[in-house]
Amino acid sequence: MRQAVRRLGGQAVRTALALLAAYPPNRLSAQDSQFSVRGLGVPGRWESVRARTTGGAFGPFDPRSSVADVSLTDALQLTATAAEATTYRRAEIGGSRDDLRSSRFPFMGLAGPLSRRFVVGGGFATYLDRTYSIVTRDSQMLRGAYAPYTDRIGSDGAVADLRFAAGARFRSWLAIGAGAHVLSGSSRQTAQRIYDDTTFLGTTQTAVVRYDGFGISGSVALDPVPAVRIVGYARSDDRLRTRLGDTETDRTDLPTTLGAAVRWSPSPSARVAGTVMWRSWSDAGGFNTTSWSAGAEVGAGPTPLRFGVRGGQLPFGPGTVAPTELGVTLGTGKGFSGNRALVDLGLERLVRTGGGLTETAWTVLVGLTIRP
Amino acid sequence: MRRAALTAALTAVAALTAATACTEDVTAPGHCPDFCPSGSINGVDTVLQTVVQRDSAFRGFVQPHEASSLLAATLPGVIDSRAIFRTLPIGDSLVVESGTTTMGEIVGVDSLTLALTITRRDTSAHNLTLVYYRLPLGIDSTTTFGGLAGSWTDSLRSLNVDSVYALAGHVDPLRGDSVFVDTTTHYVTVIAKLDSAMAPFVPADSGKVAFGVRVVADSRASVALGSVESGLGPRITWYAEVDSVGKDTVPRPASTSDQFDSFVFNLVSPAVDTTLDSTLAVGGMPVARSIMRFALPRAIRDSVQISRATLVLVTARPPEGVPADSFTLAAHGVLADFGAKSPLSPDASRVATTRVHIGIARGDTVRIEMTDILRSWQIDTLAPTTLALRQVPEGTEFPEIRFEPSTNTGLAPALHVTYVRRFPFGKP
Numbered sequence: 001m002r003q004a005v006r007r008l009g010g011q012a013v014r015t016a017l018a019l020l021a022a023y024p025p026n027r028l029s030a031q032d033s034q035f036s037v038r039g040l041g042v043p044g045r046w047e048s049v050r051a052r053t054t055g056g057a058f059g060p061f062d063p064r065s066s067v068a069d070v071s072l073t074d075a076l077q078l079t080a081t082a083a084e085a086t087t088y089r090r091a092e093i094g095g096s097r098d099d100l101r102s103s104r105f106p107f108m109g110l111a112g113p114l115s116r117r118f119v120v121g122g123g124f125a126t127y128l129d130r131t132y133s134i135v136t137r138d139s140q141m142l143r144g145a146y147a148p149y150t151d152r153i154g155s156d157g158a159v160a161d162l163r164f165a166a167g168a169r170f171r172s173w174l175a176i177g178a179g180a181h182v183l184s185g186s187s188r189q190t191a192q193r194i195y196d197d198t199t200f201l202g203t204t205q206t207a208v209v210r211y212d213g214f215g216i217s218g219s220v221a222l223d224p225v226p227a228v229r230i231v232g233y234a235r236s237d238d239r240l241r242t243r244l245g246d247t248e249t250d251r252t253d254l255p256t257t258l259g260a261a262v263r264w265s266p267s268p269s270a271r272v273a274g275t276v277m278w279r280s281w282s283d284a285g286g287f288n289t290t291s292w293s294a295g296a297e298v299g300a301g302p303t304p305l306r307f308g309v310r311g312g313q314l315p316f317g318p319g320t321v322a323p324t325e326l327g328v329t330l331g332t333g334k335g336f337s338g339n340r341a342l343v344d345l346g347l348e349r350l351v352r353t354g355g356g357l358t359e360t361a362w363t364v365l366v367g368l369t370i371r372p
Numbered sequence: 373m374r375r376a377a378l379t380a381a382l383t384a385v386a387a388l389t390a391a392t393a394c395t396e397d398v399t400a401p402g403h404c405p406d407f408c409p410s411g412s413i414n415g416v417d418t419v420l421q422t423v424v425q426r427d428s429a430f431r432g433f434v435q436p437h438e439a440s441s442l443l444a445a446t447l448p449g450v451i452d453s454r455a456i457f458r459t460l461p462i463g464d465s466l467v468v469e470s471g472t473t474t475m476g477e478i479v480g481v482d483s484l485t486l487a488l489t490i491t492r493r494d495t496s497a498h499n500l501t502l503v504y505y506r507l508p509l510g511i512d513s514t515t516t517f518g519g520l521a522g523s524w525t526d527s528l529r530s531l532n533v534d535s536v537y538a539l540a541g542h543v544d545p546l547r548g549d550s551v552f553v554d555t556t557t558h559y560v561t562v563i564a565k566l567d568s569a570m571a572p573f574v575p576a577d578s579g580k581v582a583f584g585v586r587v588v589a590d591s592r593a594s595v596a597l598g599s600v601e602s603g604l605g606p607r608i609t610w611y612a613e614v615d616s617v618g619k620d621t622v623p624r625p626a627s628t629s630d631q632f633d634s635f636v637f638n639l640v641s642p643a644v645d646t647t648l649d650s651t652l653a654v655g656g657m658p659v660a661r662s663i664m665r666f667a668l669p670r671a672i673r674d675s676v677q678i679s680r681a682t683l684v685l686v687t688a689r690p691p692e693g694v695p696a697d698s699f700t701l702a703a704h705g706v707l708a709d710f711g712a713k714s715p716l717s718p719d720a721s722r723v724a725t726t727r728v729h730i731g732i733a734r735g736d737t738v739r740i741e742m743t744d745i746l747r748s749w750q751i752d753t754l755a756p757t758t759l760a761l762r763q764v765p766e767g768t769e770f771p772e773i774r775f776e777p778s779t780n781t782g783l784a785p786a787l788h789v790t791y792v793r794r795f796p797f798g799k800p
Contacts, residue, residue: 037402134407135399153408203677244797
């Protein structure tokens with residue numbers, strides 16, 4: 001039986017590896033938002049479903065997440081994880097309301113120890129989401145009469161963060177991690193005009209815009225007492241280069257990220273954590289952002305209960321004040337076959353406001369982790 | 373047990389993922405400028421006044437004897453056109469009895485029926501009448517209206533098409549005439565009976581005969597008769613008397629079609645003068661075409677998406693005729709620009725048409741929507757940006773229209789184009 005389970009686990013890992021290698025980055029978007037229309041887009045979340053259902057507070061401590069590389073040191077066996085998120089959004093502005101929906105695979109990761117103290121990992125996560133579709137109505141004086149038309153400008157894609165990272169535990173109370181990040185992605189952009197008068201033919205222009213960049217990250221974890229862990233992490237991304245064919249159309253500096261987090265485990269069946277992160281998005285022409293989160297995981301064994309709250313700012317939006325977001329999360333998990341297979345489920349409620357736009361979203365999260 | 377649990381879990385996750393994954397709707401109304409992309413779609417509407425830089429007209433693409441219609445018209449003050457044709461011989465003898473090969477010499481004829489097909493007529497012209505003339509057998513492609521002046525003096529007979537059609541069964545039992553209308557094509561077949569005095573059998577000619585047909589009506593008359601080129605040419609049936617090998621004579625029919633057909637015309641009005649000048653002539657007879665060469669701005673050819681393109685032509689000389697003479701004007705792309713001998717493109721997307729109606733006045737504009745042609749020029753950058761203005765089909769209508777040429781500043785052919793500039797992709 002054990003051999004059968006191992007065989008099945010091995011198949012799952014191979015499937016996950018194949019997905020990691022082959023899945024197109026433009027499906028990796030974290031969550032679409034109307035706030036991604038202007039600027040570079042909406043930053044993604046580098047969290048597994050487990051960490052995300054704690055409001056993201058457990059992200060720097062979760063070996064399945066890619067927030068802090070040092071968390072890899074807790075991956076004591078080969079682990080493959082993937083997440084799927086389906087979001088139902090409502091955008092309200094100026095008295096109008098639009099209901100939108102989308103499904104994404106925002107996160108995939110793989111980690112495993114090379115030795116008892118040294119763990120390597122990698123995977124994809126969303127760095128910037130660039131998915132939207134905007135429809136506007138207007139008219140133009142053509143041949144002596146106003147010709148009404150509908151414009152549709154859309155972008156479907158994302159900038160993915162391909163991470164290669166390692167973590168090492170030097171002492172029982174000290175561990176460090178470092179990573180390299182290749183930013184790569186594309187968005188299929190469309191500009192379409194359809195005239196009401198069909199004697200004017202509609203026009204559709206499409207282009208695949210490609211993005212690339214590079215970043216490095218480092219983190220350290222301290223356990224001053226066995227029940228408490230403190231993590232500090234930093235990341236620096238150089239620039240995002242935008243290319244249309246062989247032509248560079250834009251080059252934008254990317255932010256520096258600084259974060260800190262603390263986790264307290266008062267008992268084996270209860271953990272609470274909080275984190276704060278600052279990013280210098282003004283380097284990219286946006287607002288510097290500060291994000292925070294707090295969450296807890298209660299219950300030992302294979303079916304814990306997770307919940308959390310998060311808040312912060314978005315880097316791009318109209319006006320002089322950064323848009324804000326606030327979210328609450330709830331989730332659980334279930335282990336199978338001696339925790340070789342983990343299924344995490346979560347629900348997230350998110351509210352984003354800024355520039356007169358209020359965007360609310362329900363997101364259903366499904367995560368799958370395999371430990372062969 | 374564990375394996376079953378793992379399988380169940382993976383199945384449940386796959387089902388949940390599949391149930392929620394196949395959903396996508398990210399389209400929302402834009403609230404500009406705050407929540408719209410920085411770039412916008414820029415539409416432009418402009419008239420290119422000097423886009424046609426070289427043009428010329430050529431005549432002779434279809435001669436009367438090559439036309440798919442025999443044009444007969446009596447338009448007082450404009451034109452007088454008559455159909456002419458010569459039939460094939462039937463020989464000097466016919467089979468005496470069906471099923472045998474015994475031949476008997478033709479010793480006389482009882483009568484002859486002549487069938488003509490009217491492929492186009494003006495339904496507002498009442499009492500449409502065909503007038504038949506006997507012509508000399510020597511008619512050919514060089515025959516002119518004036519050259520047959522002597523033959524037009526005495527007609528054999530006339531046939532009122534409307535009157536015969538009004539009779540029971542559309543048959544005139546007294547004169548042996550009949551009229552049939554094809555309910556699908558609306559072609560009118562007119563069968564006239566000519567007796568032996570009108571159409572005597574001349575053994576020396578082996579039954580070859582030549583006729584001319586004139587058309588008249590209460591008002592201006594203009595019809596098109598089917599020609600041999602269209603497969604609807606004149607057909608005759610001889611009802612001959614054959615020597616039954618010294619015993620008696622028997623009546624035998626023998627049908628034949630025409631060997632040559634054409635039409636001759638007398639230009640009464642200078643408005644239908646066939647002499648070419650600097651204007652852009654289209655249609656008429658012999659058929660004229662005009663070649664127009666476009667010098668499109670590079671930006672339009674390379675960098676924009678065209679929503680609509682309209683060729684605007686100013687009438688320099690309007691066509692004359694009856695309303696039924698209205699015709700289709702085509703702007704036809706060419707495969708190569710060899711002037712008058714430019715081969716026309718077989719690609720349907722490189723043909724744009726419009727209808728030119730009789731009654732258009734000098735100075736009126738004729739517009740041809742040629743969006744597809746311009747789009748094809750954008751796709752195939754090696755294609756010559758040359759158009760042939762022509763009548764479709766050629767040689768089936770008499771009227772000729774002429775347009776102002778590119779050398780006439782202010783009235784030159786223009787291109788009204790509506791397009792969208794290239795979107796600034798790749799900008800945040």
